[in-house]
Amino acid sequence: xxxxxxxxxxxxxxxxxxxxxxxxxxxxxxxxxxxxxxxxxxxxxxxxxxxxxxxxxxxxxxxxxxxxxxxxxxxxxxxxxxxxxxxxxxxxxxxxxxxxxxxxxxxxxx
Amino acid sequence: xxxxxxxxxxxxxxxxxxxxxxxxxxxxxxxxxxxxxxxxxxxxxxxxxxxxxxxxxxxxxxxxxxxxxxxxxxxxxxxxxxxxxxxxxxxxxxxxxxxxxxxxxxxxxxxxxx
Numbered sequence: 001x002x003x004x005x006x007x008x009x010x011x012x013x014x015x016x017x018x019x020x021x022x023x024x025x026x027x028x029x030x031x032x033x034x035x036x037x038x039x040x041x042x043x044x045x046x047x048x049x050x051x052x053x054x055x056x057x058x059x060x061x062x063x064x065x066x067x068x069x070x071x072x073x074x075x076x077x078x079x080x081x082x083x084x085x086x087x088x089x090x091x092x093x094x095x096x097x098x099x100x101x102x103x104x105x106x107x108x109x110x
Numbered sequence: 111x112x113x114x115x116x117x118x119x120x121x122x123x124x125x126x127x128x129x130x131x132x133x134x135x136x137x138x139x140x141x142x143x144x145x146x147x148x149x150x151x152x153x154x155x156x157x158x159x160x161x162x163x164x165x166x167x168x169x170x171x172x173x174x175x176x177x178x179x180x181x182x183x184x185x186x187x188x189x190x191x192x193x194x195x196x197x198x199x200x201x202x203x204x205x206x207x208x209x210x211x212x213x214x215x216x217x218x219x220x221x222x223x224x
Contacts, residue, residue, distance in 0.1 A: 025120055031210060032210045034212055042217070043201055043215040043216060043217050044153070044201070044215050045215070046212045046213075049212055051210075062150050065134065088153065092210050093210060095209075097141075097143060097158055097166075097208050097209075097213075098143075098154065098155075099157065100153045101152075102152040102153075103152065
């Protein structure tokens with residue numbers, strides 16, 4: 001059973017701070033990793049993907065992947081109230097399609 | 111570009127009725143996925159297709175659920191007969207392939223079975 005673990009939260013951060021969202025996974029053979037954002041009542045929206053160890057930056061978002069430690073994280077710099085949402089970690093492992101975590105709820109306090 | 115299109119957006123029906131959910135994937139995408147999302151269980155993969163062929167339906171909860179993809183631009187998820195525990199949001203997603211490509215989600219169908 002391939003598992004993706006996320007702290008359900010809520011993670012509360014003040015406006016302007018860095019939000020750090022973490023995800024661990026069980027299958028060491030996992031290959032590609034995705035972060036989705038889901039606003040309440042809406043569908044998941046892809047915001048980042050990362051395939052290689054290290055950091056990948058896109059605007060205020062940075063994805064970090066450490067395959068040896070089997071974790072992937074998402075940093076959101078200068079957090080805004082509009083970033084308040086549930087963030088889903090997802091990954092490919094073996095021949096299965098995307099496996100999703102249950103998500104971390106982020107609340108950015110103005 | 112048009113995204114994944116699902117219909118209806120909302121469905122309220124009585125227990126025992128047949129429910130049909132529809133999905134049009136992004137043009138050019140070869141893979142289509144049906145998910146169900148609830149507070150308790152999160153996002154669950156029900157079934158997925160590659161090139162219109164069902165690849166894995168192990169996530170389909172019961173024989174009451176069935177899915178088809180008659181062509182590259184259309185898929186249906188059917189529940190017959192429906193039960194109150196089927197109430198959830200059902201998402202359709204598509205991607206360029208089943209491997210290592212991100213999935214793009216439709217807006218979902220919010221299903222309520224009374």
